[in-house]
Each structure stands twice: as C-alpha cells, then as structure tokens.
Amino acid sequence: MTKNLTINLNPKDISHDSDLSDSNLTESKLTDSKLTEQCLSKSSIAQDSFSAADIKFMRRAIELANIADSHNEIPVGAVIVCNGEIVGEGFNQSIMNNDPSAHAEMVAIRDAGKKLQNYRLLDCTLYVTLEPCPMCAGLLVHSRINRLVFASKDLKTGAAGSAFALLNHQQHNHQVEVRSGLFAEECSTMLSAFFKRRRAEKKAEKQAKRMMLSEPNKA
Numbered sequence: 001m002t003k004n005l006t007i008n009l010n011p012k013d014i015s016h017d018s019d020l021s022d023s024n025l026t027e028s029k030l031t032d033s034k035l036t037e038q039c040l041s042k043s044s045i046a047q048d049s050f051s052a053a054d055i056k057f058m059r060r061a062i063e064l065a066n067i068a069d070s071h072n073e074i075p076v077g078a079v080i081v082c083n084g085e086i087v088g089e090g091f092n093q094s095i096m097n098n099d100p101s102a103h104a105e106m107v108a109i110r111d112a113g114k115k116l117q118n119y120r121l122l123d124c125t126l127y128v129t130l131e132p133c134p135m136c137a138g139l140l141v142h143s144r145i146n147r148l149v150f151a152s153k154d155l156k157t158g159a160a161g162s163a164f165a166l167l168n169h170q171q172h173n174h175q176v177e178v179r180s181g182l183f184a185e186e187c188s189t190m191l192s193a194f195f196k197r198r199r200a201e202k203k204a205e206k207q208a209k210r211m212m213l214s215e216p217n218k219a
Helices: 034-046 051-068 104-116 134-143 186-212
Strands: 077-082 085-091 126-131 145-154 177-180
Touching: 051 077, 051 085, 051 104, 051 126, 051 145, 051 186, 077 104, 085 104, 104 126, 104 134, 126 186, 145 186
Parallel strands: 126 145, 145 177
Antiparallel strands: 077 085, 077 126
8 A cells, every 4th residue: 555645735834924733734645656756757847947047046045944944933035136136135034023024025125125226126036935925915016026936835825826816916007927836845844844843842832831830839
C-alpha cells in the first residue's frame, strides 16, 4: 500500500493574520507513486517557465522571509524590482513594530517609493513569498505595480485569485499581471514549520503556567 503524501497547506496556516491555534495541514492524497512523479514533473515544468531573473529575485524574497522568521514574525519576504535592479525590500514586521499594516509587501513598496522618489511604481515587479492579502493588493493597484510574482497561495485571504481577485477587477483603472507558483513548495514548508513551532511554544507556555499554579506556595 502506498502512503499518502501531504503537499498542500491549510489556508489557516498561511494567512498573514492566522490564528495559531487553528493551523493544520490539509492532506492532498496521492495514492499512486506514478501520479506523484507526474505531479513533481509538472512542478518542475512550472518553475522552468519562469526566467532566471524571476528565480534570482524570488530567492532574495525567501532570504528576507527567513529574516522575518528569525524575529519570530510570520516568514514572508518581498522584493521590488525595476529595470533589473532591486529598488525595495521588506519582510513582515507587524509584531516587532506593533503595526498591523507592516506586511512584507507594504514595507517593500514604501522602500521603493523612497528610493525612486515616486509614489507610482511604474514598470516594477513585486516578488513575494505569499499571495498578497486584500490590503496589500489594494496597495499594488494604487502604486501601479506592473507585475506580481508570488510563491505560495493563501486560500483564506489571498487577493490575487485564491480568495479574492482584486488585482484584475474590471472596475479598477489599473490591472496587475500575476504569476504564481515559483518556489511554492519551499515557501509553504517554511510557513508550515513556523506555525508548527509557534503552536509548540504556545503549548509549552500554557503548560508552564499550569505547573506554576499547581505548585504549593512556598514561604
């Protein structure tokens, strides 16, 4: 009997504002090894459809996501590129800055605007490790970002087509080209590991508090 293979994240695991206590992995069952090989082959083909520049800049976004992880922030990183050069970078900083708007995309776009001395980021591409939420999608439209490349889908709050389709809404006066799936598995694994670690930390904290309360008071 062939073992099932888990390949997808639960949307609660990957949302920017996920509840840590509700994070679980969603099982996508592949009961045939040949089917598994076909899926892996399709993944390779999808990655090959991106340019060398796309791969390079998404790698940098992943590095930034790791920096967020080191600060115990949800590991999401973002890079803004214009004419082949990085003009803006960011990673999640909401907890450390007590700022709910400090998502990786928001930080990167602010950085790019300052460097380019322009609030319009025309002909720029945003690379981000997780599909933007509605807040960040609105910022992409307002800043006139030309192209979005993201890694993992966010089925709960993703606004680039997974939960909402805000980047190509017919009522908007600007449309964003969207590409997805580059290093999706790597970024999903990073996010899943983060939430698994956080759940374990929360559990340990609760157990420690219970032990303290159960111990008799010492004079």
